[in-house]
Amino acid sequence: MEKASRINVYLLTGFLGAGKTTVLNRLLEARKNEKNIIIENEFGKVSIDSHLVAARYDSLFELNNGCICCSLDEELVDVLASIIRTDPKPDNLFIEASGVADPGSIAALFTQKEVALYFDLKSVICIVDASCLEDWIEEIPEVGRQIAAADVIVLNKKSLVTPKYLINLVELLLNINTLARIIPTDEGQLPLDIFTQERSGWNPGNTPEWREKTSEHPLKSLLLEVNQPFDREMLLNQLTMVLFISYHQIYRIKGLVWFQNEKTPSIVQTHGKQVEISHSENNSGVEYPKSQLVVIGKGLQRTALEKLFKRALSSNHTSGIQAP
Numbered sequence: 036m037e038k039a040s041r042i043n044v045y046l047l048t049g050f051l052g053a054g055k056t057t058v059l060n061r062l063l064e065a066r067k068n069e070k071n072i073i074i075e076n077e078f079g080k081v082s083i084d085s086h087l088v089a090a091r092y093d094s095l096f097e098l099n100n101g102c103i104c105c106s107l108d109e110e111l112v113d114v115l116a117s118i119i120r121t122d123p124k125p126d127n128l129f130i131e132a133s134g135v136a137d138p139g140s141i142a143a144l145f146t147q148k149e150v151a152l153y154f155d156l157k158s159v160i161c162i163v164d165a166s167c168l169e170d171w172i173e174e175i176p177e178v179g180r181q182i183a184a185a186d187v188i189v190l191n192k193k194s195l196v197t198p199k200y201l202i203n204l205v206e207l208l209l210n211i212n213t214l215a216r217i218i219p220t221d222e223g224q225l226p227l228d229i230f231t232q233e234r235s236g237w238n239p240g241n242t243p244e245w246r247e248k249t250s251e252h253p254l255k256s257l258l259l260e261v262n263q264p265f266d267r268e269m270l271l272n273q274l275t276m277v278l279f280i281s282y283h284q285i286y287r288i289k290g291l292v293w294f295q296n297e298k299t300p301s302i303v304q305t306h307g308k309q310v311e312i313s314h315s316e317n318n319s320g321v322e323y324p325k326s327q328l329v330v331i332g333k334g335l336q337r338t339a340l341e342k343l344f345k346r347a348l349s350s351n352h353t354s355g356i357q358a359p
Contacts, residue, residue, distance in 0.1 A: 041155040042118070043127045046141055048181045049162035050171055051134035054191040057223035058162050059131050065227055069126040072096070072118055074111070076133045111144065119153050128154065135177050138184040139287065140307035158229070161185035165219070166195040168204055172211075172254065179254045182211050183286035183331040184306070187229060190219040211254045212331060214289055253333040254286070259340060261326040263348055264295040270303070270347035271310055277343055278308045284335070290328030291315060295349040303328070 045062060049055045063071055074096045096114045118128065132141060138159050145156040161181045163171070168190075171178040182188060188208055193201050201219055208217050218225060270292070278285060289304040292312075300315045330340055 040124075041151075041153055042125055044145060044154050044156045045127065045129050046138055046156065046159045047129065047131045047162065048136055048138040048159065048185070049134065049189075050164070050175060050178050050181070053134070053162040053164045054189075054223050055131050055134075055162050058160065058189055058191070058225065059129055061223045061225050062129060062229075065225075065230070066127055070123065071127045071129060072121075072125040074114060074128065074130045076131065076136065111141075115150065115154065137177065137180050137307060139180060139305065142184065143306035143309035143311075146306060146309060146311040158186045159184055160187045160189060160229075161215075162189045162191050162223070163208075165190050165192045165201060165204055169207070172207075179211065179333070180286050182208060182215075183254070185212060185215045188212065188215045188217045189223065189225065190217060191223060192221060193219040194221050211256060212287075213256050213258075214329060254331065255333070255335060256329055256331045257335050257337055257340060259290075259328045259330070259337075259344060261292075261328070261344060261348070264293045264297075265326065265344075265347050266349045267294045267297075267312070270294075270344075271312065273343055273347045274303070274305065274310045275308075278305060278310070281332075282308055285330060285332040287331040288328060290326060292326045292328065293324065300324075300326070 047055050047059055047062075059073070063073075096117075118125065130141065132138060138161070142156060142159055144150055145154050161184070163178070163182065168178075172182075190201070190204060190208065196204070205217055205219065208215070218229075274288060278288075285305075287305055289302070291300050292303045293300050302311075302313050302315050304311050328344065
């Protein structure tokens with residue numbers, strides 16, 4: 036199957052009451068002339084959200100009795116298989132995950148070759164409630180993971196807070212995930228260009244003076260710059276190991292990386308405990324410019340992370356990691 040014929044996938048996450056179903060309805064309205072399929076996951080045996088979704092879709096699958104990212108893996112795979120067999124195939128698949136779901140684990144499924152052959156994960160969209168975001172980050176670990184994994188963060192219900200406080204919330208979100216596009220809004224109103232944003236792009240903070248982001252909250256992001264190429268296999272092994280050991284601490288890693296003997300950089304990113312490496316469209320023509328890696332999590336120590344990545348550097352070069 037050619038890449039152009041794959042089914043577009045949009046993964047919606049966010050804690051309970053943030054407004055996921057409202058945003059889903061907005062997305063469905065924008066794509067009402069296309070064939071859309073929805074997967075609804077609720078943490079409970081009785082489905083409520085499915086009754087709130089506007090009738091702008093062709094099929095709706097409900098996955099109840101558990102969280103889509105842990106106890107329903109086999110059921111989700113079965114649903115994806117049935118979607119592939121539909122004729123004609125849908126243009127878009129919208130997944131509204133449970134409020135306690137870890138989106139990294141769900142996204143990881145779509146990096147598997149047999150799934151990526153048919154599905155193209157376009158965006159991970161996290162919806163947060165402006166009126167209680169700070170409390171959620173302090174009290175609920177899943178909220179931090181949802182924010183860290185997002186390509187787009189919808190800061191919903193902005194009218195419930197003052198303009199000054201809204202600015203503080205945007206800065207807070209940037210402290211956690213400097214890679215995401217942040218959209219303050221009310222009632223899930225989204226710009227249509229959300230469908231044209233490529234999630235594989237790389238631009239840390241969209242500014243050359245990107246700095247270490249930290250705040251009084253437990254989550255922060257660190258930027259590491261490396262001025263020599265990595266060994267592909269060694270980096271894959273190191274990332275796989277650290278995610279297995281420190282999954283509770285490291286929420287996401289994403290970077291633009293140069294590998295030994297390769298002429299173009301690659302995008303390296305983690306989804307849950309899985310590592311994805313894909314070629315970047317950007318080719319600066321410069322041999323081995325600096326690689327950049329952003330690590331998002333809690334209790335991060337720069338020294339320990341530098342040691343981790345140094346083990347994966349190519350042995351044919353002598354320079355190393357620099358602080359930004």
